[in-house]
Amino acid sequence: MEYYQGPMIQTTxxxxxxxxxxxxxxxxxYLISLVASVAGLPLPIVNLLATLFFYLGNKKGTYFxxxxxxxxxxxQFSLLFMNxxxxxxxxxxxxxxxxxxxxxxxxxxxxIIFNLLEFLATIYTSIQTRKxxxxxxxxxxxxxxxxxxx
Amino acid sequence: MTTRISLQFIFIVLMxxxxxxxxxxxxxxxxxxxxxxxxxxxxxxxxxxAKYFINTQMELNDPEIYAPVDSLLQTICSTNGIxxxxxxxxxxxxxxxxxxxxxxGHMIVYSGLIAATKSEAELSGIIAHEVAHISxxxxxxxxxxxxxxxxxxxxxxxxGSETIRNTAKVFTSSAYDRDLEREADQKAIDYLIHARVPSxxxxxxxxxxxxxxxxxxxxxxxxxxxxxxxxxxEFIRNYSKGKNxxxxxxxxxxxxxxxxxxxxxx
Numbered sequence: 042m043e044y045y046q047g048p049m050i051q052t053t054x055x056x057x058x059x060x061x062x063x064x065x066x067x068x069x070x071y072l073i074s075l076v077a078s079v080a081g082l083p084l085p086i087v088n089l090l091a092t093l094f095f096y097l098g099n100k101k102g103t104y105f106x107x108x109x110x111x112x113x114x115x116x117q118f119s120l121l122f123m124n125x126x127x128x129x130x131x132x133x134x135x136x137x138x139x140x141x142x143x144x145x146x147x148x149x150x151x152x153i154i155f156n157l158l159e160f161l162a163t164i165y166t167s168i169q170t171r172k173x174x175x176x177x178x179x180x181x182x183x184x185x186x187x188x189x190x191x
Numbered sequence: 192m193t194t195r196i197s198l199q200f201i202f203i204v205l206m207x208x209x210x211x212x213x214x215x216x217x218x219x220x221x222x223x224x225x226x227x228x229x230x231x232x233x234x235x236x237x238x239x240x241a242k243y244f245i246n247t248q249m250e251l252n253d254p255e256i257y258a259p260v261d262s263l264l265q266t267i268c269s270t271n272g273i274x275x276x277x278x279x280x281x282x283x284x285x286x287x288x289x290x291x292x293x294x295x296g297h298m299i300v301y302s303g304l305i306a307a308t309k310s311e312a313e314l315s316g317i318i319a320h321e322v323a324h325i326s327x328x329x330x331x332x333x334x335x336x337x338x339x340x341x342x343x344x345x346x347x348x349x350x351g352s353e354t355i356r357n358t359a360k361v362f363t364s365s366a367y368d369r370d371l372e373r374e375a376d377q378k379a380i381d382y383l384i385h386a387r388v389p390s391x392x393x394x395x396x397x398x399x400x401x402x403x404x405x406x407x408x409x410x411x412x413x414x415x416x417x418x419x420x421x422x423x424x425e426f427i428r429n430y431s432k433g434k435n436x437x438x439x440x441x442x443x444x445x446x447x448x449x450x451x452x453x454x455x456x457x
Contacts, residue, residue: 123207141229147214154210180199187196 050162051182055175059105066102067109068171070095071163074117078160085124089117104191109170112178112185116159119181127152233331237295239355240362241281244299248283251302255453257282259446260300263315264322266441270386273326284457288400290317291362292324294331299362306454308396311442315383316393323378329371336368337361369419376423380431387439390431394424 059067074092081087096110127149133139166176177183251257261280268275277296285301292298298321308314324330338358367375383390401420442450 119203141220143215143217143219146219146223147217148211150214150219151207151211155207180196180203183196183199187193 049179050165051177051179052169052174053177055105057105059103059173059175061173063103063105064171064173066099066106068167070099070106070110070113071167071170074113075160075163075167085121085128089114089121092117104189105175108185108189109166111189112166112181113163115181115184115188116163116178120156120159123152123155229331234295236331236334237293237297240293240359241279241297241299243355243359244283244293245281248285251282251284251457253453255449256302256305259311259442259450260305260314260318263311263441264298264318267315267319267322267382267386267388271322271382273322278322278325287363289363290321292321292330293362294334296325298322298325302454302457306451307400310392311440311447312383312389312392312438313396315386315388315441316379316390316396319379319382319386319388320375320393322382323375324367324371327371327374327378329367329375333367333371334361372423373426376427377430380427380434384431384434384436386441387436388441389435389438390427391435394427394431397427398424 070092073095074088077091078088081091092110092114096114099106099110102110130139130145130148134141134145139145162178166178169176257280260282264278264280265275267273268278279295279297281297281299282305283299283301286303287301288304288307290298290300290304298318300318300321304317305314308317338361379393380390383393397420401424
């Protein structure tokens with residue numbers, strides 16, 4: 042089997058071959074964040090909550106499922122901070138006394154770029170994990186390794 | 192492993208702020224013409240509000256009334272480096288003691304306010320205060336705070352006449368917040384000093400209105416919309432202490448008297 046080895050995403054062999062049902066659940070953990078982020082726009086918390094509930098629901102699942110739920114949750118969690126700042130900044134421009142500025146526009150563009158990268162990575166990972174492949178993200182994968190016990 | 196995770200985290204944070212910093216080098220406001228857009232919106236809003244007030248009350252273009260008030264405005268502007276062409280003065284026949292600034296430099300002064308002033312210095316003080324709101328761009332900030340950007344955008348893009356009617360009282364019966372009022376008072380005193388108009392009469396005028404103020408005198412709108420009047424009077428007196436130069440009258444005595452006489456005949 043050939044694995045994709047990118048700078049930020051690596052597809053590696055998992056320590057056991059996940060069953061069909063495990064692959065489906067692991068894939069859904071990514072899928073749910075995508076669906077929730079589209080449904081919950083512009084609120085930045087909805088996708089995190091959806092992923093968190095999915096994570097809690099699979100807390101007693103197999104190692105493969107828990108590992109991918111953790112990676113998905115961590116990715117959503119880090120987006121929450123940058124998205125929340127953008128959300129409140131936007132609200133203070135609309136309803137408060139903040140002015141539209143160059144700093145705001147460039148911040149929102151940065152947030153869009155990071156969200157887009159995460160969105161693409163999530164789609165890719167969802168497809169691959171559905172096939173039973175183990176996709177490890179840079180930083181988040183290592184953190185999931187540390188947090189997720191066998 | 193923990194060190195590697197920490198380093199990776201720091202790298203991600205640096206990447207985020209690096210990306211933001213690089214993007215900030217581009218002038219997005221210019222690229223997307225956002226400044227132009229807000230200037231156009233302000234112009235449209237100013238025209239809509241001015242039209243509303245002029246259509247609902249009679250505009251006084253009589254030279255005996257308009258010219259002296261305009262002279263005061265022109266002097267305040269020219270001695271303070273303010274482009275007077277940007278300020279469009281409208282004097283409306285209304286017994287209320289009120290004056291207010293609208294978006295895009297429109298200034299409304301009610302005849303009731305002019306009649307209530309006892310000297311050109313008192314009237315200059317009020318005009319200078321409204322000029323300060325315009326030059327310091329308080330008007331759009333107030334509108335944004337009171338109505339929100341969404342309402343403003345709907346007014347500038349769609350048919351905003353209904354909203355204009357419902358929101359016009361933002362100008363006539365509500366104040367700017369305390370900081371903006373204080374800033375406008377301070378600027379007004381500076382303008383008066385540069386124009387060599389004594390600032391004390393501005394405080395006298397406010398004090399006189401505050402003394403008269405009681406529930407039965409609701410027509411004194413200008414004072415009602417500017418809270419903490421006594422504190423303002425105190426501030427104006429303290430701030431202008433020792434700064435006033437020898438006064439230089441703007442209008443001839445006879446012109447002022449004619450103005451008052453003409454207003455009394457309305």
